[in-house]
């Protein structure tokens with residue numbers, strides 16, 4: 001459906017962005033182009049709709065050599081989704097979505113009916129969102145409109161350049177899921193650019209892993225992850241394997257540290273003196289049942305004077321996760337709340353805290369356990385703290 005034959009692109013300054021590239025995307029197939037910044041992915045994609053012309057080689061779309069096709073006519077057959085979305089700010093969502101059908105001369109009522117259908121397809125109720133303007137939508141919703149608009153003229157081919165790049169990871173996963181469901185229905189021939197191997201693996205029927213201007217491996221996700229064709233691919237995929245492991249390694253009670261603890265009913269000044277003697281600067285605050293109440297700074301407790309209790313001075317603790325949650329969740333919470341540690345709870349009961357050092361240790365244990373074929377708690381491990 002899309003075929004590259006010995007395609008090279010040399011920019012006027014001499015940069016060879018794409019070097020003798022040959023590959024094919026089958027009809028209804030979704031191929032992801034993945035690789036580091038500057039390796040030529042976007043250049044590859046933009047040659048398909050002739051926003052960039054190759055220096056040499058041929059590109060066929062649907063059996064036709066595209067250098068012989070009028071670019072405007074060509075682009076009607078090719079939907080294009082980009083990260084910045086590029087919606088018209090003064091047009092409603094419905095009109096934005098109907099842009100292409102209107103351009104190619106559909107009647108206004110037909111174009112709008114089609115736009116409503118597509119908004120529905122990407123999970124936006126046209127009654128609710130159709131009359132809004134782009135700035136009245138969230139980033140994720142705008143991305144969906146971008147996809148709906150690209151599909152409006154029902155093109156057989158879809159080019160997507162980092163289509164989910166501008167949204168947070170949670171919304172991103174949602175959009176990816178929805179897109180996959182939609183693709184199962186509409187079966188477009190899709191070329192999707194991403195720098196994220198996880199996204200490439202999730203979405204692609206096949207993946208093209210780019211090195212500098214060339215494809216290092218073009219295969220199914222399983223083959224790319226399982227049997228990387230070159231050391232470069234192994235490294236590219238491997239760097240991310242550790243991160244993927246964060247998603248599958250659960251927090252265990254053994255991973256936790258015991259922080260300084262104060263009880264809600266304890267007089268603040270007394271607690272401060274005790275904690276200072278231990279060298280602590282902050283404390284976790286628990287109630288009588290051992291449940292998490294919050295945290296407090298030792299200096300704040302010291303300033304409270306007579307009569308104040310720890311409970312009165314405690315702050316609410318937002319950075320916590322349940323035991324058994326993946327390490328990735330703990331890491332996410334740490335970043336979200338800019339916290340140096342997260343509390344780990346079993347139900348409401350406080351178990352301990354996970355620090356970045358402990359998180360790293362748990363991750364290494366999990367990797368070593370796999371390598372040695374043993375359980376995680378059997379791994380002999382020299383931590384940095386022991387050195």
Ligand SMILES: Nc1ncnc2c1ncn2[C@@H]1O[C@H](COP(=O)(O)OP(=O)(O)OP(=O)(O)O)[C@@H](O)[C@H]1O
Pocket residue numbers: 011012013015016017035036037038039040041042043044195
């Ligand atoms: N108009 C241009 N003139 C000269 N060099 C260019 C031009 N456009 C891109 N390049 C260069 O071509 C190479 C490939 O760029 P391209 O945008 O295709 O990479 P990419 O893999 O899509 O990167 P990213 O993920 O950062 O978007 C880069 O070295 C880039 O600097």
